[in-house]
Amino acid sequence: MTISAVQTAFARLRRSLPRRPRIYVGGGSGAPLALLAALRADPELAAGVTFLGAWIPGLDQVDWASLHPEARAETSFASPAWRASLDIGHTRLLALTYSQTWTWLSDTRLDAAIIVTSPPDDSGWQSFGIAPDFGPALIGRPDVRILALSTPCMPAPIHAPGIPAHRLSDSVATEAPLAHATPGDPASGFSALGQQVAGLIGDGDTLQIGIGSVPKAILAQLHGHRDLRFHSGLVTDDVLALAEAGAVADHPRAIVTGIAWGSPALYAQAAGDARFSFNPVTVTHHPAILSALPRFKAINSALSIDLHGQANAEFVNGRQVSGIGGLSDFLRGARAAPGGRGILALPATARQGTISRIGLQLPPAEVTLSRYDTDIVVTEYGVADLRGRTADARADALIAIAAPAFRAGLADGWTRLRTDGRP
Numbered sequence: 001m002t003i004s005a006v007q008t009a010f011a012r013l014r015r016s017l018p019r020r021p022r023i024y025v026g027g028g029s030g031a032p033l034a035l036l037a038a039l040r041a042d043p044e045l046a047a048g049v050t051f052l053g054a055w056i057p058g059l060d061q062v063d064w065a066s067l068h069p070e071a072r073a074e075t076s077f078a079s080p081a082w083r084a085s086l087d088i089g090h091t092r093l094l095a096l097t098y099s100q101t102w103t104w105l106s107d108t109r110l111d112a113a114i115i116v117t118s119p120p121d122d123s124g125w126q127s128f129g130i131a132p133d134f135g136p137a138l139i140g141r142p143d144v145r146i147l148a149l150s151t152p153c154m155p156a157p158i159h160a161p162g163i164p165a166h167r168l169s170d171s172v173a174t175e176a177p178l179a180h181a182t183p184g185d186p187a188s189g190f191s192a193l194g195q196q197v198a199g200l201i202g203d204g205d206t207l208q209i210g211i212g213s214v215p216k217a218i219l220a221q222l223h224g225h226r227d228l229r230f231h232s233g234l235v236t237d238d239v240l241a242l243a244e245a246g247a248v249a250d251h252p253r254a255i256v257t258g259i260a261w262g263s264p265a266l267y268a269q270a271a272g273d274a275r276f277s278f279n280p281v282t283v284t285h286h287p288a289i290l291s292a293l294p295r296f297k298a299i300n301s302a303l304s305i306d307l308h309g310q311a312n313a314e315f316v317n318g319r320q321v322s323g324i325g326g327l328s329d330f331l332r333g334a335r336a337a338p339g340g341r342g343i344l345a346l347p348a349t350a351r352q353g354t355i356s357r358i359g360l361q362l363p364p365a366e367v368t369l370s371r372y373d374t375d376i377v378v379t380e381y382g383v384a385d386l387r388g389r390t391a392d393a394r395a396d397a398l399i400a401i402a403a404p405a406f407r408a409g410l411a412d413g414w415t416r417l418r419t420d421g422r423p
Helices: 003-015 033-041 080-087 098-107 135-139 191-198 213-220 237-244 264-272 327-336 391-400 404-420
Strands: 022-025 050-052 072-075 091-093 112-117 145-150 170-173 206-209 229-235 255-260 276-278 296-300 304-306 341-345 376-379 382-385
Touching: 003 033, 003 145, 003 170, 033 112, 072 080, 080 091, 098 135, 112 135, 191 213, 191 341, 191 376, 206 213, 213 237, 229 237, 237 264, 255 264, 264 276, 296 327, 327 341, 382 391, 391 404
Parallel strands: 022 050, 022 112, 050 072, 072 091, 112 145, 145 170, 206 229, 206 296, 229 255, 255 276, 296 341, 341 376
Antiparallel strands: 376 382
């Protein structure tokens, strides 16, 4: 692949679009790294473009609005990676869940999409590979022109959607590698929390789990389980390790996901292992599908939670650092599923134990989940089952799993709040 070939294809695409086009670019392992290199080499190609996507903090590190002073972006997540563009208004942050983002991309004015695919097969079919996610929303829109960047690094898994040749406006062959995770440290410090959550998971359960140190610690405790299935927005090398340990059901489509994010070893295994099934958001996050999964356990994290059961997954010191993503999609789906549970797992403290993550009352603007969306909360100190409890019983359950040094203060604060309405 030469950068000039991608530049030529993108310039040709731009000539067919309005002067200030709106263009979708994917993220995660489906991020168009070849396009990024081309635009960095010739920033004028990004002038006037509004880039749209659901770029995930921790996975995506590109500030698309920074590629040119006249470039802009719209997304449903905040992240330190594009903080500068957010602060000056070049990136617009939309309050959307992951499933709502699909609807937005299906309806918003959109002129083109850049999709990373596998090389075409003999019939011209190009697979979305290990990152379909939002891509299929775009091929259903005849008003959107699609430029495919095909690379042999993108596998064509056994179970994955793709794009027929007639739907493409153009296709460029590249040798671009896929975006991947860098090796991280083991999930040290969270083993007790992982053990608490593992006690809520049984053999044969279907799991949804996020990414980060807490999910890593939880998955590390499940190697002795058997017949597990996954239905999740993304899967990582930790799920691959479970499969290699014999914990994952040996059935086709036992691992349903929208994105694989991890090492080249994960990507290679996902390509040829029939247990992996890659799907659009309408499958991974659809409420009717989630609510029909028997024993569906949605396991997610939060930054903080108050004694009402309201949770914050987006704000630190009043500044938005993330988005809701699929959090409410999965928790509500798990609640409706037969034998399902929605689980929030978080360390009891932050900043070396100086701050309790369980607080008295969140500021209204920092509430990601209402108290009606929070069922089970887990810290390293235990499990608080809030389902069907009164406000006082919920508060007592949450105080009991707070770090011991903060329990008396929380209890006193709750008493004041309940008697005179003030913390």
